[in-house]
Amino acid sequence: MSYEFAWLNYKNKIADGFGDCLKKVALVGFDTSDRTDASILASAADEIKRASSDIFGKEALITASTNSGTDGISIVFDKTLNMTDGAYCINTRKNSVTIKAASSRGVLYGVFRTITLVRTGKLGENVEIKESPASSIRMLNHWDNPDGSIERGYSGRSFFFKNNHLYTDDRTREYARLVASVGINSVAINNVNVNDIATGLVSGYDRNELIDIAKIFGDYGIKLYISLNFASPMSLGATDTADPLDGDVAAWWKKTADDLYKDIPQLGGFLVKADSEGRPGPFSYGRTHADGANMLARALAPHGGLLIWRCFVYNCQQDWRDQSVDRARACYDNFIGLDGEFDDNVILQIKNGPMDFQVREPVSPLFGGLCKTNMMIEFQIAQEYTGQQKDVCYLIPMFKQILEFKTYNGSGDGIIRDIVTKNGKNGCCGMVAVSNTGDDPNWTGHDLAAANLYGFGRLAFDPDVTAEEIADEWSRITFGVDDLVSGSVKQILMMSWPAYEKYTSPLGIGWMISPGHHYGPDVEGYEFSPWGTYHRSDRNGLGVERGKTGTRMIDQYNEPVRSFYENLETCPDELVLFFHRLNYDYVLKSGKTVIEHIYDSHFEGAEDVEKMIGIWSSLQDRIDADRFERTKKRLEGQLKNACEWRDRINTYYFRHTGVPDKLGRKIY
Numbered sequence: 309m310s311y312e313f314a315w316l317n318y319k320n321k322i323a324d325g326f327g328d329c330l331k332k333v334a335l336v337g338f339d340t341s342d343r344t345d346a347s348i349l350a351s352a353a354d355e356i357k358r359a360s361s362d363i364f365g366k367e368a369l370i371t372a373s374t375n376s377g378t379d380g381i382s383i384v385f386d387k388t389l390n391m392t393d394g395a396y397c398i399n400t401r402k403n404s405v406t407i408k409a410a411s412s413r414g415v416l417y418g419v420f421r422t423i424t425l426v427r428t429g430k431l432g433e434n435v436e437i438k439e440s441p442a443s444s445i446r447m448l449n450h451w452d453n454p455d456g457s458i459e460r461g462y463s464g465r466s467f468f469f470k471n472n473h474l475y476t477d478d479r480t481r482e483y484a485r486l487v488a489s490v491g492i493n494s495v496a497i498n499n500v501n502v503n504d505i506a507t508g509l510v511s512g513y514d515r516n517e518l519i520d521i522a523k524i525f526g527d528y529g530i531k532l533y534i535s536l537n538f539a540s541p542m543s544l545g546a547t548d549t550a551d552p553l554d555g556d557v558a559a560w561w562k563k564t565a566d567d568l569y570k571d572i573p574q575l576g577g578f579l580v581k582a583d584s585e586g587r588p589g590p591f592s593y594g595r596t597h598a599d600g601a602n603m604l605a606r607a608l609a610p611h612g613g614l615l616i617w618r619c620f621v622y623n624c625q626q627d628w629r630d631q632s633v634d635r636a637r638a639c640y641d642n643f644i645g646l647d648g649e650f651d652d653n654v655i656l657q658i659k660n661g662p663m664d665f666q667v668r669e670p671v672s673p674l675f676g677g678l679c680k681t682n683m684m685i686e687f688q689i690a691q692e693y694t695g696q697q698k699d700v701c702y703l704i705p706m707f708k709q710i711l712e713f714k715t716y717n718g719s720g721d722g723i724i725r726d727i728v729t730k731n732g733k734n735g736c737c738g739m740v741a742v743s744n745t746g747d748d749p750n751w752t753g754h755d756l757a758a759a760n761l762y763g764f765g766r767l768a769f770d771p772d773v774t775a776e777e778i779a780d781e782w783s784r785i786t787f788g789v790d791d792l793v794s795g796s797v798k799q800i801l802m803m804s805w806p807a808y809e810k811y812t813s814p815l816g817i818g819w820m821i822s823p824g825h826h827y828g829p830d831v832e833g834y835e836f837s838p839w840g841t842y843h844r845s846d847r848n849g850l851g852v853e854r855g856k857t858g859t860r861m862i863d864q865y866n867e868p869v870r871s872f873y874e875n876l877e878t879c880p881d882e883l884v885l886f887f888h889r890l891n892y893d894y895v896l897k898s899g900k901t902v903i904e905h906i907y908d909s910h911f912e913g914a915e916d917v918e919k920m921i922g923i924w925s926s927l928q929d930r931i932d933a934d935r936f937e938r939t940k941k942r943l944e945g946q947l948k949n950a951c952e953w954r955d956r957i958n959t960y961y962f963r964h965t966g967v968p969d970k971l972g973r974k975i976y
């Protein structure tokens with residue numbers, strides 16, 4: 309399938325300013341004998357060439373040099389500089405720009421950043437910009453299956469797999485280029501639910517193709533990760549158990565890792581979903597998750613590989629009648645007792661919230677609980693529960709809030725951002741997002757969903773950048789420099805998460821989506837299911853009490869967070885039904901009763917979508933017809949969805965309560 313260049317389309321209109329510097333390029337220190345560095349530096353040089361010829365219609369004059377030039381752009385690779393991996397420094401003088409880095413990744417990122425700054429007009433004379441990546445691991449997880457389908461994929465088919473085989477084509481390189489341009493340095497290409505043929509990926513299946521992908525990724529400074537099936541040796545017939553303490557099992561994994569690293573020396577490591585939603589894991593053998601993770605980590609350790617172990621472990625066979633079990637507790641309960649037991653090259657990958665990527669959840673209490681364990685935060689930009697790339701829902705403001713949350717873990721504030729960027733041993737920490745890409749020409753289905761991919765990368769590199777800055781920058785390089793367009797796109801993006809929250813499930817309760825595919829409303833769709841996702845609405849009220857009189861999940865937070873959520877006077881409205889069961893006439897901090905809030909927010913959410921359509925429509929003559937029309941169509945679909953949510957939720961609660969809407973709006 310053909311593809312577009314997303315934000316890397318250098319033919320878009322750029323700002324006036326320093327553009328001319330791209331015409332003349334001096335490469336300093338690029339003559340390295342290190343093959344890994346050489347290939348990344350070649351990508352950097354290629355990028356400048358591309359930018360120059362696309363912007364000016366003419367290739368840049370590129371020379372290998374020993375020192376920086378006095379005009380044009382000089383790109384300096386100098387390993388003796390005191391800079392971390394991926395860091396760069398950009399200096400400008402009157403007619404010249406110098407990019408310096410001590411790592412080839414730093415050179416590549418510096419080049420991408422310079423091009424963006426040139427395109428957006430942000431590079432003036434005499435500036436110095438020093439950047440170094442906040443998170444050492446900046447990762448995407450693809451849930452791609454060998455048959456080419458993508459679990460929770462909303463933008464076409466896989467571009468890694470087709471007909472039960474891995475493959476590479478031009479798009480593989482374009483993908484690597486796209487995600488490297490925002491600093492992604494780690495990618496797991498296959499679904500964490502590892503089935504069938506995918507089980508063999510670790511042990512030789514499609515090895516040549518795997519090598520090809522790793523090589524292309526390597527050219528862009530990206531490490532390949534493989535999701536594995538914990539029961540691989542047994543499933544592949546090599547052992548009759550997958551017990552992590554069994555000698556044959558450990559030996560099988562050791563040999564498997566040795567062979568893999570012989571072929572792919574730059575492999576990042578493995579990603580594991582175990583004992584979760586039917587996947588095999590150490591529980592079957594009476595072993596702990598530390599036993600399982602460490603056994604695999606020890607196979608990787610001699611090669612410098614990392615073992616990323618997911619904490620999304622809960623009972624998905626729950627009896628809805630049993631109110632003593634609370635899924636929100638599960639992640640913490642399963643892992644807190646293992647703090648300090650994981651090897652140094654194990655990282656726990658923890659979903660941002662205790663449930664599962666709902667439009668509003670509190671931060672997972674596990675971040676505040678673990679003190680001696682490496683952690684990464686897992687976000688989802690695939691929008692499984694937030695509109696599936698059919699509805700626009702810009703998630704960066706949500707991620708920012710989560711990253712700024714104080715857990716009071718240990719002696720200090722325990723800010724999530726610090727836990728995932730600073731607290732890992734030997735840089736074993738970071739941020740990961742479940743990817744939103746597929747083989748749709750625009751990569752992300754909805755054109756505006758690409759802002760989530762761009763924004764996640766930017767945030768993992770620099771959590772201080774604001775959601776507004778990201779939206780503005782992304783719009784300028786995606787649609788071309790036009791203040792009216794970027795202002796309007798930013799407005800739509802910034803109102804989209806609140807709008808989605810308003811027209812879907814109220815006050816943090818979540819889970820009113822259609823079962824299975826998870827798009828659109830079904831108020832009781834999960835109410836009598838085994839998935840542990842209940843709201844328990846009756847004629848008096850709704851919510852699961854998670855405080856002292858309920859499941860005590862709130863106790864998993866450290867003080868003062870615990871009291872903050874326990875106490876109704878401080879518990880914020882947007883999460884109040886996540887933590888407490890309330891009656892419909894309970895008065896929120898907003899001054900509205902719960903039932904009034906439900907009605908008002910659902911009407912407002914749908915109105916917000918109408919506003920977004922109005923804003924987008926005003927851009928008709930300023931955006932190319934293709935992207936204008938396809939986005940407009942999606943927004944119109946979103947309005948239908950928002951109205952469906954509004955009417956179903958309002959009607960459901962009106963029927964339960966009999967409380968009429970004060971403003972007499974239409975409820976069915």
Ligand code: GCV
Binds near residue numbers: 460500501620
């Ligand atoms: C990959 C949710 C999704 C599943 C997904 C799972 C996970 O439950 O609905 O499709 O499986 O999360 O994160 O492992």
